[in-house]
Amino acid sequence: MSGTFAARVTAAVKVYGSGDAEVRALDGATLGFGTGRFTAIMGPSGSGKSTLMHCAAGLDTLTFGQAYIGGTELGSLSDKKLTLLRRERVGFVFQSFNLLPTLTVAENITLPQDLAGSRPDPEWTEALIDVVGLGDRLHHRPGELSGGQQLGVPPGP
Numbered sequence: 001m002s003g004t005f006a007a008r009v010t011a012a013v014k015v016y017g018s019g020d021a022e023v024r025a026l027d028g029a030t031l032g033f034g035t036g037r038f039t040a041i042m043g044p045s046g047s048g049k050s051t052l053m054h055c056a057a058g059l060d061t062l063t064f065g066q067a068y069i070g071g072t073e074l075g076s077l078s079d080k081k082l083t084l085l086r087r088e089r090v091g092f093v094f095q096s097f098n099l100l101p102t103l104t105v106a107e108n109i110t111l112p113q114d115l116a117g118s119r120p121d122p123e124w125t126e127a128l129i130d131v132v133g134l135g136d137r138l139h140h141r142p143g144e145l146s147g148g149q150q151l152g153v154p155p156g157p
C-alpha cells in the first residue's frame with residue numbers, strides 16, 4: 001500500500017466465540033484509511049463493518065493480523081498506552097450511542113477531555129454544539145433528547 005494512512009489493518013482476522021458458536025467476522029482483511037479522507041464502508045448487516053471499525057480504532061483486538069494507527073501497531077501496546085492512544089488520537093461515533101445516561105449533554109460532550117485532565121477550549125466546544133444545534137439542551141440528560149439529537153445530527157434548515 002502506498003500513501004499515508006491514518007489507520008490500517010493487515011491480514012485482519014476476528015473470530016468471536018468458539019466451537020458451534022464461532023463467528024469469523026473478519027477473514028484476512030487488508031485495507032487502509034487514507035489520511036485526510038472520508039472513507040465509507042458498505043456491506044450487508046452482519047458482514048463485519050462494526051468489527052472492522054472497532055479493531056481499527058483500538059476498541060477491540062484482532063484474533064490474528066495487525067492494526068495500525070499512524071505508524072503504531074496496536075497489538076504491541078500495553079493496556080495503558082492503548083488507552084492513552086485512544087483518548088488522544090481516536091474519535092468514535094458508536095452505532096448505538098454509548099452516551100452516559102447520568103451525565104448532562106454538556107458533560108457527555110467534554111467527558112473524554114475531562115478524563116484526560118485537559119481543559120476543553122470553550123470557543124471550539126461552543127462552535128461544535130452550535131453545529132449540532134444542542135445549545136438549548138446542554139443541561140438535559142441523553143434520555144431527554146430525540147434519537148437524532150443523541151447521535152449529534154445537525155438539525156438542518
Ligand SMILES: Nc1ncnc2c1ncn2[C@@H]1O[C@H](COP(=O)(O)OP(=O)(O)OP(=O)(O)O)[C@@H](O)[C@H]1O
Pocket residue numbers: 016017023024025043044045046047048049050051052095
Ligand atoms: N461480541 C460478539 N460476539 C459474537 N459474535 C459477534 C459479536 N459481535 C459481532 N458478532 C457477529 O460478527 C458478525 C459481524 O458483526 P458486525 O457487528 O461487525 O456487523 P456489521 O457489518 O456492523 O452489521 P450491521 O450493518 O448490522 O451493523 C455478525 O455475524 C455478528 O453476529
Ligand SMILES: [Mg+2]
Pocket residue numbers: 049050051095
Ligand atoms: Mg454495525
